Amino acid sequence: MKTEYSTGLRHSIIGALKNKNLVFVVLLALIFHGQSAAQEPKVDLIIDSILPVHLEEVIVISSYNKALEHKSHHKPLSTLDEYLESSKKVNMIKRGAYAWEPVLNDMSSERLSVTIDGMRIFGACTDKMDPITSYVDVSNLSDVHVASGQQGAEQGATIGGAIDLRLEKSNFNPKGWVGSIETGGETNNEAQIIGGELNYSDEAFYVDTDVIYRNAENYTAGGGEEVAFSQFEKYNISANAGYKVSDDQQLLASFIYDEARDVGYPALPMDVSLAQAFIGSISWKQSNFIGDLKNWETKLYANSITHIMDDSQRPDVPIRMDMPGWSDTYGYYSQAELTLNRHKFLMKLDGFYNRSLAEMTMYPNNPNEREMFMLTWPDVRTINSGFYAEDEISLKESSLKLSTRLAVQGFNVADEFGLNSLRIFYPEMSQRQTRFLKSVSAAYHKKFKTLHINGGLSYGDRAPSVSEGFGFYLFNSFDNHDYIGDPDLKNEKAIETNVKVSLPLKKVNIGLEANYFHTMDFIIGEVNPDLSVMTIGAQGVKVYRNLEYADLYNISLDTKYEITPEFLWTGLISYHRGTDQDGRNLPFISPIAYNSMVQYTTGSFSGSLTMRGAADQVNFNPVFGEDRSNAYTVFSMALGKSFPVNNDTVYVKAGVENIFDEFYSTYSDWNNIPRMGRNFFMTVSYAIN
């Protein structure tokens, strides 16, 4: 039996917590004295493993075999949102300090397929305050797979791509008992983090359990301004287990419970008193299946989300309201692989059933008047059944991947009250509808000596989301409009091309990547001047409709230079553009963004200096509530050093984010809420060998 402990303590150097934490560290050091072997704490970079054809980015969250968890990130124990934001492809829309919404190729939730271990989950908030990424935590993830465009079709119908959050599993590694405890603190927002895990694994059985708790107060923007209602509190418990029925057969199960309370959304008029998720699955894995079919995996899953939005903490509101929402999903997938000569096939059958219900109750200021009630999501039942197949063909010095997804998706507005509500707008609307979704894609990878060229062409479509199709007076505080869904929307279709040229040399690695989405029937809300605003203070009412088309471009240049074996420089610059058929700018399109990092690593010491920034947002659109976000550059640095203490290792990491306390907000900050100002952090980890 082997036990591993690690503890991360992070605090501001000037913080009030400092003395307390130091005492704690010393105490820990005193308690855990024992044998030591010089361990080399290596700061792992975020690894982009380019698979033969896939243009997939893998964001490593924990490397399981390392004693110190979450070390791969420059700031251990940061939120999953911060991990995702530090990746190359994913951006985050922020409505506060918690539950950021991932954006990939300038497209967010409705155009992405976000899954947890392949499980479809849909947020229960009509205002997108609970992206799926908010229901897991770094404690239970091993990595995040980001697939751009139709390369993500394996996980479901998508336009922008797929983000699959993969759970960490011991996977029958015969390691026996493994445990760890982590704690952290932060002074900018007085964050406290405590987490732990206890795993047991042998060759026939494993069980992993972990828990993490986070509590943060309001954060302070650059220049010292406190951002009110940016607090949050959350905890996450997860367990997964596996049992080898035979050498060839595995039975796996996983369960996650996530609960956030008192989450403030400074950019919105309402907060969340409770966001709760139950996520569970059972799967069967078998390396040999029928005939030549291999690696058969079947998973059954279910999840249930409750999201309670209210404004009870806000001092001044025109009217009090409650907006709870519920989303339950049940689904399965079953997949198998087949290898024939040069062909490697993957076939997958999948399906899900989702129920989305949300309501809104407004309490009149006149106590004699009755409550005002409406269904904002009218109990929409979505049923989707799909088939996915891909063939990866190995050719000489090149490979080709062909894939397709075909799916049938049905909607049923189950609630009579909600159906009648929508029929106010659409008298002829039918209660049920069926849509056919299809995707085809080809990706090619060719190697010319040291030069790699990837290219792809694909077509895919998606059905409208519940809000787009059936939303009823959903207030969007970004453009200050009420939104009404349209059940008669056409499917959104995209033709996508992408090219990547990469030159991995001995010391230099240069990659240039570009993609282009020509999206027909692009779904977006447009003002309908005939409709009367429901929300007090809103400017107008928008109804979702199909634009003729929209064009989205993303170009990025990614470089890596190993100056000396110790010195590494990486840089990334990206350009994004999105317009519709009339040349109007689309919302939430990143301006030119860049980041650059110098890293120094020797034996026990590591240091990094990071610069991140963006140019002025030249292409914005006031019609969609945007204004010009100014250019900014922020610097962060971190230093890490390991010390042998007896035979164990103490790993210290200290750093400062936003060194110059810059006051800034980016294009993706909802209503321009400012970002966090200067923040010192320090991590002390203790590992027992």
Next chain:
Amino acid sequence: MKTIKFFLVALILSMTFSSCSDNNDDSIIISENPLEDFNMLTSFKANNHSVEIYSEQQQFSVGYNELFFRIKDDASDSYIKNADVSWKPVMHMTSMMHSCPNSTVSKTNDASVYTGYTVFQMPGNADEYWELTLEYTVEGQTYNATERIEVNAPADGKKTVNVFMGSDDTRYVLAMMPMTPEVAVNDFSAMLFKMENMMSFPAVENYKVHIDPRMPGMGNHSSPNNEDLTFDTSSNMYTGKLSLTMTGYWKINLKVENETEEILKGEDITEENESSSLFFEIEF
């Protein structure tokens, strides 16, 4: 087997009985009150007859009242069928008397039940009261019965009737028809009467009633796809569609327009003007 037989017999018997009772409607009527699903608002005696007045409502209310009544001959303890009946509601005010819009009395499918409606413009009070006079003719003999009735404001206090002076110097009574509001597009109707004199309120045809539903408690917002009320000759009412997008308190702002498209009363809702002088109220 015995039990099965028993059940079979029981089943057949019960079917026989129920089919018998289906065929014997006449006998049932005598023993059952055809108005038992309604509320008896009042009953009174006159001319050795008992008059019973029923309604779906709990009380005589300001606004539209659909009433059912029957007259019992106390001597024979039977209800008088096929009488010729007329009525007149009269308000006794301190300084004057007036009537209100009302229908003629008609017979229902049940020959002993008569029906009609009244539109009370105001409630009674300590000094002022409504009186209902019935005149009915049975077998050539005409009787009169007059009773004071208690007319109250609606229990929920919501306005369902408007009395107004139009720009044509005519006094009108506009009454909302009872409805069960839902979050949906509702059928919505109203009746419009002209006050010819204190006692005569003929229905007005072919005008138009514009509706603009608003929620004063929620920024005075409106709803889409409403249809103004136009005159429907078959029902003799003004009918249209009312969209209610949520539950709660709605104010239905009104404008009455005559045949020459002249607005007789009511104003548009604007930023400055939150309410028309003419409106109905709904809360659910």
